[in-house]
Amino acid sequence: MAIKPKETVVPFPVHAEGTGVYQTLTAGGEGGHVFHTDAYPAFGGKDSAPSPLFYLLGALTSCNQVTGSLVAKDLGITVTKWTFDIVGDLDTAVFVGGADGNANFDRVEVRATVETDATEEQFEQFVSEVARRCPVTQMFTRSGLEFDNRWTRVEATATV
Incomplete structure (x- = not known):
């Protein structure tokens, strides 16, 4: 069966x-x-x-935005604009040169700016919940690389 x-x-x-x-x-x-x-x-x-690596980093921004939209709905807050800047630091010694070690990024830095009507308290809960629920964020954080994930709240100036 x-x-x-x-x-x-x-x-x-x-x-x-x-x-x-x-x-x-x-x-x-x-x-x-x-x-x-x-x-x-x-x-x-x-x-x-x-490069596939750009797609990987792009998947991180996109998945955070999709997850954030779901979380915002669940929390009853509005997000009017998203901005992401991500940098992945890749030591190519393993990837290109065949050295021993881990071919993963050494470090990934996320800078997200979210225009929202959320209060500071709601925003802290929002960011925490997005990190917990986003499949791509979870892949990065569980991979063992240094993951610097910083989100900034900006007061919403327009409604969607």
Whole structure:
């Protein structure tokens, strides 16, 4: 008898094909979105598309915003604007040179500015809950890298 998956589990299939370091990926689901990855020339690419590492960092900003929107709704607060600046520090000694060690980012720094009607107390709860519930944030924090995640609240000037 087959085991029935949990009703809350949503699969995220991706199909990819490529040559060299260039790849074309298609996200499963109804949208069938197509995207591409490449690498810097120093890593064997032509820099014709974002590196997978940029997508990884971009996924962190996007997932925080999606999660934050869900959390804001749950808390009854409004967010009118999001701004993210993220930097990942990658020591390429393992990745490129084959040295012993961890090929992960050494450090990732997140700076988020959120325009909101939340009070300071609500904002602290909001930030904590986003960090707890965001799947990509959890992947980064549980990976063992230094994760510097700082969020700033700005008083909302317009409504959505």
